[in-house]
Amino acid sequence: MSCVACRDGAGFDLPITMAFQPIVDVRTGTVFAYEALVRGQDGGGAGSVLTQVSPDNRYAFDQLCRTTAIEWASKLDLTADGASLSINFLPNAVYEPRACIRATLAAAMRTSFPVTRIIFEFTEDEAMDTGHILNILRAYRAMGFKTAIDDFGAGYAGLGLLSKFQPDIVKLDMALIRGIDTDRVKRAIVANTLNMLRDLGIDPVCEGVETVDEHNALRDLGVSLMQGYLLAKPAVEALPPISWVRPLEDVARTA
Numbered sequence: 001m002s003c004v005a006c007r008d009g010a011g012f013d014l015p016i017t018m019a020f021q022p023i024v025d026v027r028t029g030t031v032f033a034y035e036a037l038v039r040g041q042d043g044g045g046a047g048s049v050l051t052q053v054s055p056d057n058r059y060a061f062d063q064l065c066r067t068t069a070i071e072w073a074s075k076l077d078l079t080a081d082g083a084s085l086s087i088n089f090l091p092n093a094v095y096e097p098r099a100c101i102r103a104t105l106a107a108a109m110r111t112s113f114p115v116t117r118i119i120f121e122f123t124e125d126e127a128m129d130t131g132h133i134l135n136i137l138r139a140y141r142a143m144g145f146k147t148a149i150d151d152f153g154a155g156y157a158g159l160g161l162l163s164k165f166q167p168d169i170v171k172l173d174m175a176l177i178r179g180i181d182t183d184r185v186k187r188a189i190v191a192n193t194l195n196m197l198r199d200l201g202i203d204p205v206c207e208g209v210e211t212v213d214e215h216n217a218l219r220d221l222g223v224s225l226m227q228g229y230l231l232a233k234p235a236v237e238a239l240p241p242i243s244w245v246r247p248l249e250d251v252a253r254t255a
Contacts, residue, residue, distance in 0.1 A: 012060040014052050015041040018072045019234035023086065023205055023227045024242055026215070031242070032205075032225050033084040033119055036069035037234050055092075059100070062093035067107040070118075074111035076239050086119040086148065091132065097139035119169065121148035130161060137165050148205075153193070166200045174208020174228070181213035191221050215245050 020034040040049050053061045066087055073085045094100045108115050120140050122133075137147050148169035149161070153176050162170075172190065180186045190206075197204045206218050209228030218226060232240040 012052070012057045012064050014049060016049055016064060016068055017041050017237055018065075018069050019236045020072075020076070020078070020239055021227060021234040022083075022232050022240065022242060023207075023225055024231050024244075025224050026219060026226055026231075026245065027224045029244060031081065031083040033086045034073070034078055034239060035086040035121070035227070036065070036073065036088070038065050038068075038088075039236055058090055058093045059095070062090045063100075063103045065089075066104045070104070070107040070113050071111055072237060074113045076237075078239065079114060079117045084117045084119050084146070085113070086121050088150070089120050089122050091122055091136060094136050097136045098143075101140075101143065115144050119146040119148050121150045121169070121171065123150040130164070133161065134165050137167065150207075153189075162200065162202075166202055169203045169205055170197055171205040171207050171227075177206050177208045177214060177218070177228075178210070179214070181211070181217035187217065187221070190218075194221060194223065212245055 017039050019037045019039050021037060022031045023033045023035060024030070025032050038046050038049050066089065069085060069087045073079070078085055104118075105115065107113070108118070140147055146169065147167040148171060149167050150171045151173040152158070152170045153173045172193065176186055176190055176193075180190060194204050203225060204223065205225040205227060206223050207227040209215050209218065209226045209230050211230060214228075215226065215230055230243065230245065232242045234240065
């Protein structure tokens with residue numbers, strides 16, 4: 001099963017690789033997942049790669065990112081301690097979910113990577129057909145993948161989508177996290193968003209955590225899953241070491 005868009009699109013000729021950044025559970029001291037982030041093989045950042053993506057080659061780019069992420073995750077034994085692999089995908093590059101997933105499944109089978117450890121996350125950076133997105137998310141869930149909405153609170157993927165489909169994970173946009181320790185409004189927004197997500201049975205992830213004060217403010221709000229430079233920067237073709245932050249109560253006991 002395939003479609004004309006899949007068959008007739010242009011290839012993506014720029015060589016790529018992947019960097020990995022952990023999403024950590026700060027309460028259990030474990031890694032929940034590693035997000036795969038595209039990089040150029042020449043050392044170029046994600047921006048230099050993404051500028052080469054066009055409507056003609058985005059299908060090939062999306063497929064290449066998926067297979068490259070899985071191949072490197074397998075080489076690095078990413079799931080050894082129970083972590084999952086989070087792969088970003090482009091909704092506009094998925095024409096028919098069950099047809100467009102074949103390369104992903106083939107890569108997982110070839111590398112013996114468990115599909116139950118794959119999370120597909122997306123960000124709506126342009127107005128899209130909600131029906132199309134729902135079709136993708138429902139198909140992925142039916143195939144055993146987990147799903148995540150990235151940058152929640154910053155893009156088009158908002159409450160309307162959540163009312164129709166509840167993904168496994170929602171990642172709160174870093175703009176809501178930045179300076180949350182000193183911003184009463186942000187704390188109120190994040191606190192109420194967290195309560196809503198928990199009521200819906202969705203795991204919240206706070207990304208863009210860069211300071212100890214932000215980390216501690218989020219812990220006070222009951223956040224367990226965090227991602228950001230404070231904890232670990234992305235590492236190219238490697239799983240980076242994690243800088244764990246000691247809980248305030250532990251610091252107080254040893255002061």
